[in-house]
Amino acid sequence: MTPTIKDVAAHAGFSIATVSRAINAPHTVNPVTLEKVRQSIDALNFRPSPLGRQLRGERSRLIGVVLPTLANPVFAECLQGIDELASAQGYRLMLMTTQYDADRERRAIETLREQRVEGLILTVADADTHPLLDELDRDGMLYVLMHNDTVRRPSVSVDNRQAAYDGVRMLIAHGHRRILMLAGTLAASDRARLRHLGYTQAMQQAGLTPAPALEIDFNADELAPSVLDHLTTGANRPTALFCSNDLLAMVVMRGLRRARLQLPEDMSILGFDGLAMGELLSPPLASVCAPNREIGCAAWQRLITRLDGTQQQAGFKTGFNAGFNADFKAGFKAGFSETLQAPSLSLTLPHTLREGATIAAISDTSGTSSNRIVPSLA
Amino acid sequence: MTPTIKDVAAHAGFSIATVSRAINAPHTVNPVTLEKVRQSIDALNFRPSPLGRQLRGERSRLIGVVLPTLANPVFAECLQGIDELASAQGYRLMLMTTQYDADRERRAIETLREQRVEGLILTVADADTHPLLDELDRDGMLYVLMHNDTVRRPSVSVDNRQAAYDGVRMLIAHGHRRILMLAGTLAASDRARLRHLGYTQAMQQAGLTPAPALEIDFNADELAPSVLDHLTTGANRPTALFCSNDLLAMVVMRGLRRARLQLPEDMSILGFDGLAMGELLSPPLASVCAPNREIGCAAWQRLITRLDGTQQQAGFKTGFNAGFNADFKAGFKAGFSETLQAPSLSLTLPHTLREGATIAAISDTSGTSSNRIVPSLA
DNA sequence: GTGAAAGCGCTAACAG
DNA sequence: CTGTTAGCGCTTTCAC
Numbered sequence: 001m002t003p004t005i006k007d008v009a010a011h012a013g014f015s016i017a018t019v020s021r022a023i024n025a026p027h028t029v030n031p032v033t034l035e036k037v038r039q040s041i042d043a044l045n046f047r048p049s050p051l052g053r054q055l056r057g058e059r060s061r062l063i064g065v066v067l068p069t070l071a072n073p074v075f076a077e078c079l080q081g082i083d084e085l086a087s088a089q090g091y092r093l094m095l096m097t098t099q100y101d102a103d104r105e106r107r108a109i110e111t112l113r114e115q116r117v118e119g120l121i122l123t124v125a126d127a128d129t130h131p132l133l134d135e136l137d138r139d140g141m142l143y144v145l146m147h148n149d150t151v152r153r154p155s156v157s158v159d160n161r162q163a164a165y166d167g168v169r170m171l172i173a174h175g176h177r178r179i180l181m182l183a184g185t186l187a188a189s190d191r192a193r194l195r196h197l198g199y200t201q202a203m204q205q206a207g208l209t210p211a212p213a214l215e216i217d218f219n220a221d222e223l224a225p226s227v228l229d230h231l232t233t234g235a236n237r238p239t240a241l242f243c244s245n246d247l248l249a250m251v252v253m254r255g256l257r258r259a260r261l262q263l264p265e266d267m268s269i270l271g272f273d274g275l276a277m278g279e280l281l282s283p284p285l286a287s288v289c290a291p292n293r294e295i296g297c298a299a300w301q302r303l304i305t306r307l308d309g310t311q312q313q314a315g316f317k318t319g320f321n322a323g324f325n326a327d328f329k330a331g332f333k334a335g336f337s338e339t340l341q342a343p344s345l346s347l348t349l350p351h352t353l354r355e356g357a358t359i360a361a362i363s364d365t366s367g368t369s370s371n372r373i374v375p376s377l378a
Numbered sequence: 379m380t381p382t383i384k385d386v387a388a389h390a391g392f393s394i395a396t397v398s399r400a401i402n403a404p405h406t407v408n409p410v411t412l413e414k415v416r417q418s419i420d421a422l423n424f425r426p427s428p429l430g431r432q433l434r435g436e437r438s439r440l441i442g443v444v445l446p447t448l449a450n451p452v453f454a455e456c457l458q459g460i461d462e463l464a465s466a467q468g469y470r471l472m473l474m475t476t477q478y479d480a481d482r483e484r485r486a487i488e489t490l491r492e493q494r495v496e497g498l499i500l501t502v503a504d505a506d507t508h509p510l511l512d513e514l515d516r517d518g519m520l521y522v523l524m525h526n527d528t529v530r531r532p533s534v535s536v537d538n539r540q541a542a543y544d545g546v547r548m549l550i551a552h553g554h555r556r557i558l559m560l561a562g563t564l565a566a567s568d569r570a571r572l573r574h575l576g577y578t579q580a581m582q583q584a585g586l587t588p589a590p591a592l593e594i595d596f597n598a599d600e601l602a603p604s605v606l607d608h609l610t611t612g613a614n615r616p617t618a619l620f621c622s623n624d625l626l627a628m629v630v631m632r633g634l635r636r637a638r639l640q641l642p643e644d645m646s647i648l649g650f651d652g653l654a655m656g657e658l659l660s661p662p663l664a665s666v667c668a669p670n671r672e673i674g675c676a677a678w679q680r681l682i683t684r685l686d687g688t689q690q691q692a693g694f695k696t697g698f699n700a701g702f703n704a705d706f707k708a709g710f711k712a713g714f715s716e717t718l719q720a721p722s723l724s725l726t727l728p729h730t731l732r733e734g735a736t737i738a739a740i741s742d743t744s745g746t747s748s749n750r751i752v753p754s755l756a
Numbered sequence: 757g758t759g760a761a762a763g764c765g766c767t768a769a770c771a772g
Numbered sequence: 773c774t775g776t777t778a779g780c781g782c783t784t785t786c787a788c
Binding site for chain 1: 380423425426427428429430432433447448449451454455457458461465470471472473474475482485488489491492493494513517628629631632635641654655657658659660662
């Protein structure tokens with residue numbers, strides 16, 4: 001089958017040791033020999049097997065990535081960021097998705113560890129109460145979380161509570177009083193909880209009454225009639241919806257349009273994530289934006305820096321804290337706001353507000369101009 | 379560092395062979411011994427290294443995936459399909475993106491081969507004239523193309539020419555006469571060419587004059603003024619645009635809206651790809667839909683079937699054509715329309731037309747109601 | 757400048 | 773049922 005170093009050696013008439021040197025340390029071998037070996041390599045189309053190398057104790061240059069899904073572009077955007085740096089730095093990525101399922105998370109991590117990845121970049125449902133992560137910590141397996149908003153573990157995310165708070169404040173500033181938060185089935189996730197907390201705080205601070213998050217079935221083709229009722233009828237119906245993510249916001253928008261609501265006149269919508277695609281919508285979706293690509297990049301940087309740290313430690317080539325220092329410096333240089341209990345585990349990237357056209361200003365304190373139902377374009 | 383089979387053997391007080399058997403053939407080892415070994419495995423948190431196994435000539439159960447980008451959900455959708463089957467069947471995926479760059483394609487394939495993947499699933503810029511694919515063929519490395527529309531190589535795609543033809547026919551049926559095709563910078567790709575061919579044929583058959591595809595810079599924030607001019611001014615300006623993919627359609631739509639055109643009144647838009655997200659747009663994007671997830675799934679099936687075929691061949695366990703037959707059967711069962719020169723390399727999945735609201739009917743043969751410029755919502 | 761040999765973690769004969 | 777041993781592809785001393 002695939003040629004091995006032996007085949008090359010035989011073909012070239014030298015020992016495998018010489019072939020190995022020709023590949024890894026060309027200057028240590030006689031130019032004439034080198035040339036012959038190279039020709040044999042070409043002739044046989046030989047590629048050194050990383051397996052042999054890795055087995056020999058070398059680095060695998062393999063990083064595991066664990067994501068809930070790729071159907072949500074948030075994660076695709078992160079992955080883009082990771083992938084870019086990875087390929088630039090000669091690493092390979094091994095990808096597994098979990099569909100937010102704890103069991104699949106477990107299997108993914110296990111599989112990846114078996115593959116001897118040097119580190120993991122992951123987004124899990126709930127970071128704080130995750131036995132697997134404790135296990136990683138215990139075993140000294142390097143990892144960085146993305147989007148999981150926790151100070152207890154190495155992570156990169158926005159401040160979900162603050163971001164949601166800011167977003168809802170914006171809605172309030174536009175005159176909205178009856179604001180409802182909608183969440184997907186991932187209501188169990190750490191970030192969904194924090195976003196709801198931010199919503200609650202913003203509401204309370206404005207003297208308004210927060211409500212529990214209304215859970216929406218993400219994948220349903222239509223909004224449930226009960227939900228639609230809740231959103232559209234009664235004097236207390238909300239004038240604005242804060243959706244826990246952009247995809248949800250889009251699904252809800254479609255549902256409301258089908259129910260013949262005008263957007264944003266009959267209902268304002270604020271999403272969360274800042275999907276690039278949201279800007280292409282009409283009207284462009286207002287959103288609390290996370291820098292998804294940058295989150296991926298930052299997670300990568302943190303991981304690699306820590307990896308280099310342990311590598312160097314292992315080699316006794318540098319001081320003990322090199323990893324942490326470099327890490328800290330990198331974060332600082334990139335303008336990250338790192339909490340001051342340095343070296344902090346969690347890295348918080350700044351969020352931004354995208355004031356799209358899905359938010360209407362409310363002048364009347366009653367909250368809405370009328371209950372007129374107007375046919376929409378669709 | 380990570381415990382090896384040796385550590386387990388030492389800890390349990392048995393030989394490494396027994397440990398190996400305890401893992402791979404539990405029934406062949408004494409229950410008491412088995413229990414002890416298992417306890418040691420747990421105690422040390424041992425995971426067998428696939429490296430050792432693979433090196434030993436076992437299967438790597440690793441499949442390489444090469445995609446242009448994840449920024450375009452088309453590919454994310456395919457990957458979802460692949461990933462689902464892969465994880466269900468105990469395979470791991472190694473992902474590399476190329477950004478449509480031939481050099482990166484080369485590097486990706488090389489890297490993946492070095493990792494000893496058992497097969498490749500890829501989307502390349504141009505399948506027919508791809509020296510790397512010839513190399514794969516020559517070396518007996520299994521691969522399946524996705525979206526690349528060629529009969530010369532193992533591939534899964536829609537019939538891009540026919541699909542584009544059908545789409546443009548639909549525009550014509552709605553009364554459009556001046557239809558322009560827009561393409562991204564990937565005009566060099568095989569499918570973009572075929573789509574333009576379909577456009578050309580549909581136009582000609584209707585006695586209309588096809589135009590060369592207008593190339594659009596995909597990533598630009600705005601449409602170039604010259605492009606905008608081309609689309610919006612003059613008596614011969616088009617009434618409908620056929621965009622070579624949905625993402626491009628969305629970018630163009632935004633550009634037109636910013637130029638204060640009403641959609642679809644002032645311009646009809648037809649995309650290609652059938653992104654799930656397109657349905658969430660307002661108005662929902664009309665599109666020539668490819669079954670992206672299914673394309674991923676079908677590519678996976680083909681690859682694995684062929685892989686099993688060669689495995690079995692290698693083991694002399696079955697007839698020579700087992701792979702092909704199973705392959706054919708699978709395709710048939712799934713309702714695929716396989717060309718009859720069996721066993722065909724290329725598998726063509728059916729496309730569908732999504733008649734979104736971005737297409738307006740034209741009654742007047744002059745092609746447009748007026749040139750009135752009306753402020754849009756945004 | 758080159759080769760022989762050991763060993764990385766594991767599996768699979770083959771003995772016992 | 774269990775242990776011994778060879779060998780997968782490669783790098784790396786250590787001799788020559």
